Amino acid sequence: MTAIFATAEDAENAFYDAIARADLDALMAVWADDEEIVCIHPTGQRLQGAAAIRESWRGIFAGNPRFTVRVAHSVRWSGMLLAVHSVVETLYAGDATTPQGSLLATNVLQRGASGWRLLAHHASAAGEDGHDEAGDGVPRTLH
Amino acid sequence: MTAIFATAEDAENAFYDAIARADLDALMAVWADDEEIVCIHPTGQRLQGAAAIRESWRGIFAGNPRFTVRVAHSVRWSGMLLAVHSVVETLYAGDATTPQGSLLATNVLQRGASGWRLLAHHASAAGEDGHDEAGDGVPRTLH
Numbered sequence: 161m162t163a164i165f166a167t168a169e170d171a172e173n174a175f176y177d178a179i180a181r182a183d184l185d186a187l188m189a190v191w192a193d194d195e196e197i198v199c200i201h202p203t204g205q206r207l208q209g210a211a212a213i214r215e216s217w218r219g220i221f222a223g224n225p226r227f228t229v230r231v232a233h234s235v236r237w238s239g240m241l242l243a244v245h246s247v248v249e250t251l252y253a254g255d256a257t258t259p260q261g262s263l264l265a266t267n268v269l270q271r272g273a274s275g276w277r278l279l280a281h282h283a284s285a286a287g288e289d290g291h292d293e294a295g296d297g298v299p300r301t302l303h
Numbered sequence: 304m305t306a307i308f309a310t311a312e313d314a315e316n317a318f319y320d321a322i323a324r325a326d327l328d329a330l331m332a333v334w335a336d337d338e339e340i341v342c343i344h345p346t347g348q349r350l351q352g353a354a355a356i357r358e359s360w361r362g363i364f365a366g367n368p369r370f371t372v373r374v375a376h377s378v379r380w381s382g383m384l385l386a387v388h389s390v391v392e393t394l395y396a397g398d399a400t401t402p403q404g405s406l407l408a409t410n411v412l413q414r415g416a417s418g419w420r421l422l423a424h425h426a427s428a429a430g431e432d433g434h435d436e437a438g439d440g441v442p443r444t445l446h
Binding site for chain 2 (some may be wrong): 196198200201202203204205206208235237238239240241242243244246248264266268270279280282284285286287
């Protein structure tokens with residue numbers, strides 16, 4: 161059974177929900193059925209295709225404690241068939257309430273016959289003088 | 304006078320051409336006239352709006368020797384009004400033929416009344432085990 165995502169936001173939420181549950185099948189179900197899908201990890205690896213992307217996330221889920229991603233400061237652009245979200249991801253390990261770090265991500269989503277799916281996820285480290293996460297004018301160093 | 308870019312590729316080419324010429328006005332003319340434009344530099348800064356983006360590039364052009372960017376390994380998705388290009392940028396200082404380093408970039412372009420313009424540029428360092436630049440199966444360390 162494959163979930164249908166009615167909006168780009170639904171697909172993006174499902175992506176981060178799958179990460180929080182370390183659910184590899186759910187994570188991969190969010191991606192478009194397209195051999196050109198691209199996932200760029202903060203390590204600087206650019207992976208193409210479902211097999212390489214699945215293997216990378218399998219390793220991430222196996223090698224790390226459970227973590228959740230809170231998404232904020234979204235800037236969204238959308239067309240009929242494509243949508244792009246620029247977001248700030250704040251990572252929390254397990255049940256921790258103190259963030260472990262921040263990433264900047266660009267998520268590209270596509271509307272196809274079976275709803276919205278992820279085409280590309282580009283994540284990279286947020287810099288020390290990067291985004292003002294708390295919105296109080298004080299840049300944070302989170303990693 | 305503002306240039307009209309007939310295709311997303313034209314706008315992207317103009318962006319990298321402006322970088323090679325360190326031409327701040329030409330660079331800024333490629334961006335969409337939208338306060339939500341986003342530029343993420345490899346340092347991890349996420350800048351929003353033309354003023355912040357202009358200032359960051361002014362600093363880059365002022366503080367560095369001239370450099371050119373060769374773009375390769377493009378993966379492109381396009382709709383009627385939005386296009387996204389995932390590219391590998393190889394940087395060359397001045398007239399050097401040896402690359403100084405590689406970046407991974409996601410470029411988001413929008414078609415408006417005056418042609419295609421850049422909405423977002425997300426650049427981050429390519430990892431040591433990242434993209435196989437030479438296409439010969441041997442990952443390169445370029446930075």
